[in-house]
Amino acid sequence: MSIDDADFFKFSKEVNLRKSDFYEAYEDLNNSVNDPSNHENAWNQITPPCKFIPLGLFSKIRKNVNYLGNIEDVDIRKNRCSYYKLWIYEQMREIIRSKQGVSVSDVINEFVKVHNSIIKGKETIYRCELTFYEYNMDYLIFLIEQRHLDNYFKNFESIKNSIHCGNTKIDKYEKYFNKINDLYRKHSEEEECCDTWGQTDCFDYFKCDSDFKPSEINLKLECDSQTPPQVTNEVIKPHANQQTLIFGTSESSDSFMQGVPESTPFVSEVSDVLPQEATDSPTILELLYNILSSHASAGILVASIIGTILFFFFYFRSTSSRSRGRKKARKKKKYNDYFDEMNISELSTDETESVYIYTPSNRLYMVYHPT
Known part of the structure; x- marks a missing residue:
């Protein structure tokens, strides 16, 4: 992405925010x-x-x-x-x-x-x-x-208020916010704009309030661009000599069964007469076992991949945090050295006072026998 993707002047022309x-x-x-x-x-x-x-x-x-x-x-x-x-x-x-x-x-x-x-x-x-x-x-x-x-x-408020469902220029918003989000992360993390020691360098162009995070606007864009899923009743076609198996409500099965209360979930009964091919097919238990076995293998593979990703994520995170910690330590050391020098100079100017401590002494008498 180019730095021009974060240009508000260019973006405002594309989405018609020219009144800003x-x-x-x-x-x-x-x-x-x-x-x-x-x-x-x-x-x-x-x-x-x-x-x-x-x-x-x-x-x-x-x-x-x-x-x-x-x-x-x-x-x-x-x-x-x-x-x-x-x-x-x-x-x-x-x-x-x-x-x-x-x-x-x-x-x-x-x-x-x-x-x-x-x-x-x-x-x-x-x-x-x-x-x-x-x-x-x-x-x-x-x-x-x-x-x-x-x-x-x-221009945060005017941008936020211009986003609405049905907007045909959502792709322009996403392009702008993706680049702004990159800049936000760079200046908040690498430049430490939201750090105790870095806020003074960024006060004239950066806001650390979580309400201004571009990622929050990205979430709003995703919610607005989603379309509700279409709900349909699934019908499984029967084999020969087998009744239709329908998942749904009794409203969709009036032509097959009578006497079932409306809007009551049910599964129609299957005929006792099964085709010859069914006897040669695997049993339900075997099918379930095969499905679970394949799912278990896939689950182990997915878990190993996720574990590897998490390992490298925490490794690089700890490495970067140590690097940032060294930056903070250097900045903090300057302040600590300054205050240590101040304390030493104050102590050196203090005059020592002589204090007399009274310690009473008692005489000890001992009997002496000359030999």
């Missing part, structure tokens, strides 16, 4: 400006000149950054900044994919340089910097994953 705030904002971010020449002077002042960002894209970036600077409400500006970051990350990725042999770090550096040149001096949008700790494709994809998860949580 994110869709409208993202569409506005991608709209071209009426006259790019108005931004040409600022584009020419970028030093060194832009190699990857053309004038049309530069004018969009400048338009979007200036729009951010005019938003006074902090929460609205924060959401708009989140949408803007996803949009500009996607522009970086598109240029990297379209130009073979291009240096990823050079492309990222140019976008950061252009963004900083526009945002410079705009104190109202100081919280919308583009921060890269690594200038490579893996880290860029990691940042895009964060924005996709953030959009999933922000």
Whole structure:
């Protein structure tokens, strides 16, 4: 699956969720400006000149950054900044994919340089910097994953409420939720976003509440896509000289038996006269024995397969848990070392006090006999 499968903008177009705030904002971010020449002077002042960002894209970036600077409400500006970051990350990725042999770090550096040149001096949008700790494709994809998860949580209710029985686009939902579920597991387990030591790194894009789990929505999709089974009465055709054997109710057997109360379960009696072939067939006990024997063999085979799967599952789970435990231990050790140093410094500054302990002494008299 591609990272694009988790793109809410693409998904909302496919399932008609265009009324969401994110869709409208993202569409506005991608709209071209009426006259790019108005931004040409600022584009020419970028030093060194832009190699990857053309004038049309530069004018969009400048338009979007200036729009951010005019938003006074902090929460609205924060959401708009989140949408803007996803949009500009996607522009970086598109240029990297379209130009073979291009240096990823050079492309990222140019976008950061252009963004900083526009945002410079705009104190109202100081919280919308583009921060890269690594200038490579893996880290860029990691940042895009964060924005996709953030959009999933922000639009969770509208997505959930749009799912209903008879929806002809269930396959679009399943494709989106399968990818979101992969990202959810990755960031909750590998990135430890729901761990005590990792929540501070993920607070701006991840929610650990179990109600937001994509797997719960997958269950809802499965329930909505199921169709009730059709119930039919099974009729076994008789041999020669044998009455029909019917499983069901008396309503379906009025033409065969009379006097049976309605809706009473029954099995019709079989004629005492059996065909000659029946005498050569195995007895009921033999048939039951053969069935049970074959089922027992199959059961042993299935049990062995399940046992093998469970063994490897718990083995890899214990291995991964030990790995996570080492990560937590390293993080915890930093805190423990810090507090140990604090305690030692406090103890070293404490002055020792001399304490006089009174111990009464009693004289011992002994009789001495000189020889």
